[in-house]
Amino acid sequence: QQILVLHGPNLNLLGTREPEVYGRQTLGDINANLQQIAAQAGAVCSVFQSNHEGELVDRIQKAGGDKVDFIIINAAAYTHTSVALRDALAAVAIPFVEVHLSNVYKRESFRHHSYLSDTARAVVAGLGAFGYEAALRYALSS
Ligand code: DQA
Numbered sequence: 001q002q003i004l005v006l007h008g009p010n011l012n013l014l015g016t017r018e019p020e021v022y023g024r025q026t027l028g029d030i031n032a033n034l035q036q037i038a039a040q041a042g043a044v045c046s047v048f049q050s051n052h053e054g055e056l057v058d059r060i061q062k063a064g065g066d067k068v069d070f071i072i073i074n075a076a077a078y079t080h081t082s083v084a085l086r087d088a089l090a091a092v093a094i095p096f097v098e099v100h101l102s103n104v105y106k107r108e109s110f111r112h113h114s115y116l117s118d119t120a121r122a123v124v125a126g127l128g129a130f131g132y133e134a135a136l137r138y139a140l141s142s
Contacts, residue, residue, distance in 0.1 A: 005094045007049035008076030064092030070139040071096035086115040097135040100125040
């Protein structure tokens with residue numbers, strides 16, 4: 001089983017970026033935990049972070065060719081702006097779970113709308129880094 005975890009803009013700063021909102025784990029910590037869980041299950045978990053929308057689109061398109069089975073995506077701010085990411089996910093038709101560290105519904109109203117949610121298998125928001133783990137365990141069991 002091949003699983004791709006995508007992280008959008010500013011998530012490279014996790015650990016120091018608004019830790020009261022996003023937690024103290026670094027992106028490296030989160031990715032290492034996911035890769036360990038996947039390996040234990042005999043799956044391959046690739047991770048990719050970019051601050052650039054087009055690079056995320058390119059990576060999703062590549063996942064289509066690579067026969068990735070499942071995508072876990074925290075598109076960060078692009079969640080609320082990007083028709084391009086929505087269209088890329090639809091184009092490859094790979095099932096995905098949308099993850100947010102914070103509970104976006106407790107926050108500013110511009111974070112309440114997502115261009116991804118209605119085409120996602122599920123949405124996890126507000127569980128911190130555990131949200132990625134929950135999504136991964138779901139993917140591994142599906
Ligand atoms: C986020 C929530 C987004 O609104 C924000 O732009 C982010 C991170 C989260 O994980 O809680 O960068 O996706």
